[in-house]
Amino acid sequence: xxxxxxxxxxxxxxxxxxxxxxxxxxxxxxxxxxxxxxxxxxxxxxxxxxxxxxxxxxxxxxxxxxxxxxxxxxxxxxxxxxxxxxxxxxxxxxxxxxxxxxxxxxxxxxxxxxxxxxxxxxxxxx
Amino acid sequence: xxxxxxxxxxxxxxxxxxxxxxxxxxxxxxxxxxxxxxxxxxxxxxxxxxxxxxxxxxxxxxxxxxxxxxxxxxxxxxxxxxxxxxxxxxxxxxxxxxxxxxxxxxxxxxxxxxxxxxxxxxxxxxxxxxxxxxxxxxxxxxxxxxxxxxxxxxxx
Numbered sequence: 001x002x003x004x005x006x007x008x009x010x011x012x013x014x015x016x017x018x019x020x021x022x023x024x025x026x027x028x029x030x031x032x033x034x035x036x037x038x039x040x041x042x043x044x045x046x047x048x049x050x051x052x053x054x055x056x057x058x059x060x061x062x063x064x065x066x067x068x069x070x071x072x073x074x075x076x077x078x079x080x081x082x083x084x085x086x087x088x089x090x091x092x093x094x095x096x097x098x099x100x101x102x103x104x105x106x107x108x109x110x111x112x113x114x115x116x117x118x119x120x121x122x123x124x125x126x
Numbered sequence: 127x128x129x130x131x132x133x134x135x136x137x138x139x140x141x142x143x144x145x146x147x148x149x150x151x152x153x154x155x156x157x158x159x160x161x162x163x164x165x166x167x168x169x170x171x172x173x174x175x176x177x178x179x180x181x182x183x184x185x186x187x188x189x190x191x192x193x194x195x196x197x198x199x200x201x202x203x204x205x206x207x208x209x210x211x212x213x214x215x216x217x218x219x220x221x222x223x224x225x226x227x228x229x230x231x232x233x234x235x236x237x238x239x240x241x242x243x244x245x246x247x248x249x250x251x252x253x254x255x256x257x258x259x260x261x262x263x264x265x266x267x268x269x270x271x272x273x274x275x276x277x278x279x280x281x282x
Contacts, residue, residue: 004242008251011235015258018231022224037130037197051205053196059227066231084250091254098228098261105224109217117205122127125207 005082010074012090016097017069022062023101025054026108033057051117128201136198136282143191144273150184151270153177157236158263161256164245171245178240181262185233189226196223198282207280215279222272229265232258 025032034043034052048054132139157177160170199219208216236258243251 004248004251007242008239008254011231011238011258012254015231015235019228022227035197037200038128040131051201053200055196055223055227056193059230062227063230087250088253091257094254095257095261098232098257101228102225106221109220109224112213112217112220114204114209114213114216116209117201119206119210120128123206125211 002081003078005087006074006077006080008087009077009082009090010070012094013073014066014070015094018062018066019094019097019101021065022058023104025058025061026104030061032061130197130201132194133198133202136195139191139195140277140282143188143195146184146187146191147266147270147273150181150188150266153180153184154259154263154266157181157259161259164252165256169246171240174245175240178237178259182233182237185229185262185266189230192223192226195282203280203282208276212279215276218272219276222269222276225265226269229262232261232265236262 024030029046031044031046032054033056034045034048034054035041035056036043036048036050036052038051043052044057154177157174160174160177163170164174204216204219208219236255239251239255239258243255245252245255
């Protein structure tokens with residue numbers, strides 16, 4: 001049972017770490033990988049210059065941090081007994097971190113005024 | 127004309143992305159009902175394991191193919207059209223893509239727990255498992271409906 005509980009706590013920790021690490025660049029300037037789809041280039045920077053996407057970079061950042069958090073918690077807890085209260089709290093913290101991150105992105109994006117790309121000569125809107 | 131990564135294949139990529147999403151919405155809804163059963167004392171654990179595995183594969187395929195079509199979407203759909211004529215759809219897409227990423231650890235967690243826990247004996251683990259399954263179902267339904275609305279406005 002200790003192993004199952006450790007796995008459960010490590011998975012909940014991974015959800016918390018992923019949610020917070022994924023949202024972190026949205027409120028604190030952080031260097032992440034940006035992909036420039038027209039230049040076919042990757043750049044490691046805080047803000048983009050032109051049409052670029054930080055989705056892959058934020059995913060990579062969150063994956064690395066959550067994998068490290070998962071491994072750390074699993075190693076620390078695999079031979080320890082975890083109380084039922086802690087198991088319930090882990091679920092509550094995981095859902096709170098997830099909802100916070102989702103709420104932050106919704107708040108930031110719902111009223112955004114994006115800057116469109118300049119229209120090329122060949123473009124026909126339809 | 128400008129070129130983006132895999133642009134000539136974008137329509138096929140989005141088609142596979144949509145097909146996997148159809149599987150995903152069905153499997154996640156069924157798994158939601160199976161998990162609701164766990165909480166009410168009805169244990170269809172084998173079915174839960176099967177749905178969790180289907181969700182893992184379908185989510186993975188949907189996510190990877192969506193990511194492959196993303197550069198084409200970013201310039202030709204969002205950059206040239208949505209950001210100019212339908213900003214609500216542009217913003218909705220970005221909310222959807224962020225939710226999809228946040229669903230990744232939930233899907234992996236639900237799959238791993240479905241293989242290791244016995245829902246009847248390990249009842250203290252059910253609260254976290256329910257968070258993972260219910261969270262995945264909510265994200266999948268939101269993303270499927272958002273994806274349809276955005277594609278109705280402008281596709282790749």
